[in-house]
Amino acid sequence: MTLLQTRTAALILALAGALALGGALASQYWIGLVPCALCLVERWPWRAVIVVGLIAASLPPRAGRWALGIGLIVLLASTALGAVHVGVELGLWKSPLPECAAPPLGTGSIAERLAAMPLRPAKPCDAPSYLVPGLPVSIAAMNLIWSVVVFLALAVYLACSRGSRR
Secondary structure: OOHHHHHHHHHHHHHHHHHHHHHHHHHHHOOOOOOEHHHHHHHHHHHHHHHHHHHHHHOOHHHHHHHHHHHHHHHHHHHHHHHHHHHHHOOOOOOOOHHHOOOOOOOOOHHHHHHHOOOOOOEOOOOOOEOOOOOOOEHHHHHHHHHHHHHHHHHHHHHHOHHHOO
């Protein structure tokens, strides 16, 4: 694998991470969709993918290939988080994060209950957000699909370029 091929693959990986993270931030700040706690956790692997891609682009081909292998592991984690979130949205299991549950307000007067409420209402993790009206694919499902696509593309690239190592 040549230096140019490794750098191109690494920069494409970083771009894929930037597209995923940029899409999530755009839907939050421009469209106004409120992310849930799982949505926020799902952004971390994409940040790591960007960093891994940029590091791999700066390394020699052999080391860059190892860094791209680390990118596969990070993408696998992103896929797992996406699958967990889609399962929560479909009601297959409860969210592993306590932030996704309604806060216990306890007992007491109405004033005490209001004081115990969070300042900003949290979006429950089992309430899917849809980016495209009429398309029954939630943002969590889009993240899962994008994670799988990028993982498979990188895995195929690394497998096909394996014989051409230098």
